Amino acid sequence: MKVYFITGTDTDAGKTVVTQAVLQHLADKGLKTLAMKPVASGCEWDGERWINSDAVNARRHMTLECDYSLTNPYAFEPAIAPHIAAEEAGVSLSLEGLLKHFKQLADLNPDAIVVEGAGGWLLPLSEQLMMPEFVKAINAEVILTVGMKLGCLNHAMLTEQAIFSSSVPVLGWITNQPTVEPMARLEQNVTTLKHRMATAHLGSIAFDADWKQLALGSRIQLPD
Numbered sequence: 001m002k003v004y005f006i007t008g009t010d011t012d013a014g015k016t017v018v019t020q021a022v023l024q025h026l027a028d029k030g031l032k033t034l035a036m037k038p039v040a041s042g043c044e045w046d047g048e049r050w051i052n053s054d055a056v057n058a059r060r061h062m063t064l065e066c067d068y069s070l071t072n073p074y075a076f077e078p079a080i081a082p083h084i085a086a087e088e089a090g091v092s093l094s095l096e097g098l099l100k101h102f103k104q105l106a107d108l109n110p111d112a113i114v115v116e117g118a119g120g121w122l123l124p125l126s127e128q129l130m131m132p133e134f135v136k137a138i139n140a141e142v143i144l145t146v147g148m149k150l151g152c153l154n155h156a157m158l159t160e161q162a163i164f165s166s167s168v169p170v171l172g173w174i175t176n177q178p179t180v181e182p183m184a185r186l187e188q189n190v191t192t193l194k195h196r197m198a199t200a201h202l203g204s205i206a207f208d209a210d211w212k213q214l215a216l217g218s219r220i221q222l223p224d
């Protein structure tokens with residue numbers, strides 16, 4: 001079983017778009033997939049539970065089925081830093097708790113699990129725990145979403161270095177245009193990244209207001 005962890009240069013970089021593209025790419029290859037958004041802040045009450053739109057979207061693109069609570073075991077209402085949302089909700093986020101839910105997904109025997117982070121790479125989950133510890137524990141390979149805006153060169157290189165420092169393998173990076181107007185000199189910035197990043201450019205996703213309805217699997221390439 002392969003595990004992909006989708007991180008980004010920042011919140012709003014396009015991790016959810018890239019998560020969709022990765023799930024579609026794997027489905028196009030005929031693989032059995034499940035999705036996980038382990039910790040989500042920014043949720044809506046559906047009458048029974050807190051629901052997060054990233055998790056809902058990812059679930060549309062996985063090929064196996066599971067209960068919502070396995071995709072998104074920790075869901076908090078306010079769109080704030082998750083460790084603060086958890087503390088306010090009286091929830092203690094622990095590595096054991098996260099791994100228990102991940103194992104329930106793995107027990108469904110998928111070929112791949114695609115996990116979307118929250119925010120950027122160095123995300124606190126509690127006073128003791130940071131997201132990279134979970135990523136390492138689930139033996140994930142990281143895909144870095146680079147949200148193409150001014151400042152992204154620094155953020156992309158810093159993030160790649162930080163992932164290396166966490167001793168977690170990086171598969172590569174995907175460029176995403178999160179705004180209708182592309183950043184100035186978009187192509188030159190991509191060229192600079194290709195020159196400066198240590199890992200592979202796995203694809204690029206253009207802005208499209210209808211991205212949720214699009215087949216994005218062919219926009220990226222993942223090694224087998």
Ligand SMILES: Nc1ncnc2c1ncn2[C@@H]1O[C@H](COP(=O)(O)OP(=O)(O)OP(=O)(O)O)[C@@H](O)[C@H]1O
Binds near residue numbers: 014016017117207210
């Ligand atoms: N390629 C794109 N085309 C159209 N809209 C996009 C694209 N990429 C991002 N957006 C828009 O930008 C916003 C942020 O993107 P997204 O939700 O994927 O970010 P994220 O990195 O997943 O953030 P979070 O940390 O909240 O999970 C969304 O509202 C999305 O609709």
Ligand SMILES: C[C@H](N)[C@H](N)CCCCCC(=O)O
Binds near residue numbers: 042120
């Ligand atoms: C609410 C937002 N859209 C994300 N889900 C959470 C972003 C957390 C960022 C934490 C930080 O690095 O400051």
Ligand SMILES: [Mg+2]
Binds near residue numbers: 014015016116
């Ligand atoms: Mg997201």
